[in-house]
Amino acid sequence: MEISDDQIIERTLAGETDAFSLLVRRWERPIYGLSLRMLGRDEDARDVCQETFLAAFRNLRKFRGDAKFSSWLYRIALNACHSRLRKQNGLYEQSIDQEDDDGRKFELADTGAENLPDRLHRDRRAELVRKALQALPPEMRQVIVMKEYEELTFVEIAEVLQIPVSTVKSRVYTGLQQMRARLEKMRGAL
């Protein structure tokens, strides 16, 4: 039987520092995915990942266990993303009309044996999505990312953001509407 997050936390707090690495291995993929979709850049996502786990380790005694550990971790990661976005300032709400000429590295999945035309088509679609997503206001973007890519339920997202479930649904609705409009506009511009 797999050891639970709470059991690992207990062991870590009892002085077994190495036990924390089990939590890192377990949650690094979701936290990296969330950060990448929020920030759009691999190296920023890696930095946020490290910041998140370090902050979680340092504040582990403050984790009271009244919410899931993953919710607490997602919240730390989102705070780190927002902090980074505020620092980026001008890029906070990137216009969809802006060409991607700011030297930002765009990470794509390795699609392996896919042939070149298919891959180019997929990459182009992915780039459009990234741009449209980055142009969303962060409060919309974060719910879309958690729902679409992290596959959290509305209740789980509400727990992470500490807002009512109805607000989450409303933001997802507005986010999808804006994504629809932006994608249509970008397709029209091609």
Add this chain to the structure above:
Amino acid sequence: MNSEKNRLNAPNDCGRKEDLVAYLYDEAGVAERASFERHLDGCAACRNELAAFGRVRDELSAWQAPFAPRVEVALPRSRWDVLRELIGMFPVWVRGAALAGAAAAMLLVALSIAGARVSLKNGDFAISFGKAENAATGAPAVEAEQVERLVQNAIASERDRIERQYSVQLASFKDQLSAEHQAKLQAASADHQEKLKAVQAELKREIQRANRQNASIRSFFAMDDSNDPWGDVR
């Protein structure tokens, strides 16, 4: 064509936005789902929006993140951990000798502070505190070399004791190392499980995407007319 596009993109004012997203993500309860399906029969705006959101979700799935890189977190270590590692760098006998020396030095300092005197009376070693004995009692003053021998004996004895203690600790560290090795094996196994889950989740998403496309196509043909909802922007 433009009027059709405008109709399809017209704001949805029917007041069931939250129900729509709950239905879209399959998180509506049985009653809520049935109620919304009845509503869909009579609401072209919601039908249109549901199909459009399905297409947006398909587009979103085009951006797949690469496999997450391994996160290396340099966890802060306690002073005790650092000290333990530092001590662990020396061989056991060096650690034992150093500790024995330190213990003997501390003993001498303590005796000195307490005003102790070492004496030999009738061949027995004795330590006394307080005022010196009356010379008339005949207790001979201890010779310097005898004190040195006594201290060396005490050091040797303490060293033996500490070496035995470290042998026990060494065995304990070996056990601990073995346990850590087991924990790492467990972590590697958990990691493989996570990757397996990720692949399964990806497969699930693909199936859901195919289902959504299927639903979109069905919804599209269920509309009043057969115009392409992407209109002339495609």
